[in-house]
Amino acid sequence: MPEVTAARAWRTVLESIERDLVEGRLGPGDRLPSERDLSADLGVGRSSVREALRVLEVMGLIRTATGSGPQAGAIVIAAPSGGMSTLLRLQVAAQGFPLADVVQTRLVLEDAVAARLASDPQRDLSGIRGILTAMDAEGLTAPEFLALDAELHYALAEASGNTVIAAMMAGLRTAIESYVREGSARIEDWEAMASRLRAEHHGIVDAIEAGRADTSRALVRDHITGYYTAAGLVPGDH
Known part of the structure; x- marks a missing residue:
């Protein structure tokens, strides 16, 4: 997949995850793919992935944790509604x-x-x-x-x-x-x-x-x- 422009990249990640939430492919309790996988799958830099994840966390849709254990990464805690x-x-x-x-x-x-x-x-x-x-x-x-x-x-x-x-x-x-x-x-x-x-x-x-x-x-x-x-x-x- 071609690399998207930097100005658009974080939004590409946000829309992809939100679409998965809305259409039921992701739900509360599910773990998001790693930053590396999201970056590769969506053709964006990892910094853009991190920016999108920060926005999703502020919106209350995911929780992120650093480290390498089973609780690390981003977990869905809510889904868009209404x-x-x-x-x-x-x-x-x-x-x-x-x-x-x-x-x-x-x-x-x-x-x-x-x-x-x-x-x-x-x-x-x-x-x-x-x-x-x-x-x-x-x-x-x-x-x-x-x-x-x-x-x-x-x-x-x-x-x-x-x-x-x-x-x-x-x-x-x-x-x-x-x-x-x-x-x-x-x-x-x-x-x-x-x-x-x-x-x-x-x-x-x-x-x-x-x-x-x-x-x-x-x-x-x-x-x-x-x-x-x-x-x-x-x-x-x-």
Whole structure:
């Protein structure tokens, strides 16, 4: 298999493992192939394999252990669920969607999510708070942070109770992550941007919990458009 480009390599590994999880070839308790085997099978460098495994671990899908004993390597501890599973094919197709269309769709979907959650007194954001805590951890790489970012936005959609919106967000996840990751490479001070994104996420969730629908919707819109603008992916006057 020909060597894939470095920028794409870690994503190739991630998609391959996720597909095996979704289609049932891998499940909780199963051990992943070794870094060497994954590298050879997928035509990528071992550093790309390690990066993908770190992202999967941050997302809570696998656990890794160093060493050479029976407990070494990567073990599956969870599987993708909900819309993420049912719309895997849309994820693949969505990689070809125009950036402007993805951004506009996010604005429509996540505006609805914020409004619905803020107006629902029975909302449960305990899982959301857990993701925020994970994102506040020090030492996260940009890919790890962005994987959690995608998980947060999907979890908000799922918490809204609208299964169609949750499924659409799951199907767009790959397209969203690829554009967001591309943008991160253009940002000179990533740490400053990560701090800004953390603060914006907390602000959105706080507004939702306070039942401030209009505020949460405005914060979500500013959050999405602000990142793409700061990363130079869309003009600032859009």
